[in-house]
Amino acid sequence: MSLLFEPLRLGELELGNRIVMAPMTRSRATAQAIPTAEMVDYYRQRASAGLIIAEGTAPSADGLGYCRTPAIYNAAQIEGWRQVTRAVRNAGGRMVLQLMHVGRAASRLNKPVGARTVAPSAVRARTQLYSDGAGLVDTDEPQALGVEDIARVIEQYRQAALNAREAGFEGVELHCTSGYLPMQFMADGSNHRTDGYGGSVDNRVRFPAEVLGAMSAAIGAGRVGFRLCPGNPYNDISDAEPAATAAALCRAVEPLGLAYLHIMRSPAAGLDAFALARRHSSSGLILNDGFDGPSAAAALQAGEGVAVSFARHFIGNPDLVERLRAGLPLAGFDRKTLYTKGSQGYSDYPSHP
Numbered sequence: 001m002s003l004l005f006e007p008l009r010l011g012e013l014e015l016g017n018r019i020v021m022a023p024m025t026r027s028r029a030t031a032q033a034i035p036t037a038e039m040v041d042y043y044r045q046r047a048s049a050g051l052i053i054a055e056g057t058a059p060s061a062d063g064l065g066y067c068r069t070p071a072i073y074n075a076a077q078i079e080g081w082r083q084v085t086r087a088v089r090n091a092g093g094r095m096v097l098q099l100m101h102v103g104r105a106a107s108r109l110n111k112p113v114g115a116r117t118v119a120p121s122a123v124r125a126r127t128q129l130y131s132d133g134a135g136l137v138d139t140d141e142p143q144a145l146g147v148e149d150i151a152r153v154i155e156q157y158r159q160a161a162l163n164a165r166e167a168g169f170e171g172v173e174l175h176c177t178s179g180y181l182p183m184q185f186m187a188d189g190s191n192h193r194t195d196g197y198g199g200s201v202d203n204r205v206r207f208p209a210e211v212l213g214a215m216s217a218a219i220g221a222g223r224v225g226f227r228l229c230p231g232n233p234y235n236d237i238s239d240a241e242p243a244a245t246a247a248a249l250c251r252a253v254e255p256l257g258l259a260y261l262h263i264m265r266s267p268a269a270g271l272d273a274f275a276l277a278r279r280h281s282s283s284g285l286i287l288n289d290g291f292d293g294p295s296a297a298a299a300l301q302a303g304e305g306v307a308v309s310f311a312r313h314f315i316g317n318p319d320l321v322e323r324l325r326a327g328l329p330l331a332g333f334d335r336k337t338l339y340t341k342g343s344q345g346y347s348d349y350p351s352h353p
Contacts, residue, residue, distance in 0.1 A: 011222030011259025047093025056100025065106025179235025231268025
């Protein structure tokens with residue numbers, strides 16, 4: 001598995017190895033969306049990853065929607081993240097921040113007073129999410145974004161990229177899957193617009209393409225990546241032609257020269273997302289979903305991508321890189337504490353003795 005441990009350059013990002021920690025919402029931020037001391041410990045423990053992609057983080061108050069998830073639109077949130085990045089950097093690690101605007105996948109119970117739930121069209125997501133105060137609740141009826149609103153959201157993403165750099169992150173990743181705002185624009189099931197942001201596939205990918213362009217102009221394209229999972233139905237997303245939609249976005253942003261494409265294995269039958277990404281993107285490919293050490297090494301050896309990200313294995317194995325290098329067994333994790341408060345089942349998993 002030696003290829004996993006070789007260094008790698010993705011745009012302006014220097015990785016000490018090709019084992020990436022995937023972004024995972026863990027709901028340990030404060031009610032004000034500020035990173036906590038537990039988050040400092042959690043990420044510091046996993047600093048041996050070649051790159052940590054920090055969990056989905058809202059670029060604005062409107063972008064929040066789940067309980068206890070972080071944001072990066074005010075000074076307290078920036079300072080909270082600065083404590084995280086400093087700890088990781090001091091431990092030899094590198095971090096980028098995933099920016100996640102949930103759009104219609106939201107409840108007002110998990111937002112600050114006055115924040116809106118917005119989407120490309122006024123179409124509610126037929127799903128539920130958790131609130132600390134009320135348990136499982138239906139998602140809000142979203143407000144359709146006007147063209148001027150869209151420009152403001154793009155500016156919020158641009159500023160969030162600058163805020164991430166101020167907080168010590170080396171770059172940002174745009175979350176373009178899991179039914180969040182960029183994917184809501186991309187999918188014809190949630191985007192019923194008839195203006196320049198709806199209708200044709202090129203119009204539907206315009207919003208994420210413009211976000212990526214704005215962030216690239218702000219901090220440099222070599223510090224910007226994006227995450228895709230074509231055909232992912234999560235959060236009530238449907239698209240008649242998910243492969244064509246993903247390919248259109250890749251083509252639209254290809255001139256930017258982005259640092260990487262974080263491509264997830266597609267759940268759609270017959271859709272090879274890795275092959276699609278290789279055909280339509282020249283950015284470095286970080287492969288995700290279902291890998292262990294041997295299968296990750298085999299995928300890199302076969303030229304499917306240049307790095308592999310791990311999510312579940314990083315939960316119970318803070319020393320995942322060291323375990324893979326030494327061929328040690330991997331620990332499991334407790335699903336009951338994935339999204340609970342505090343350090344239990346979060347930053348208390350031990351390294352291998």
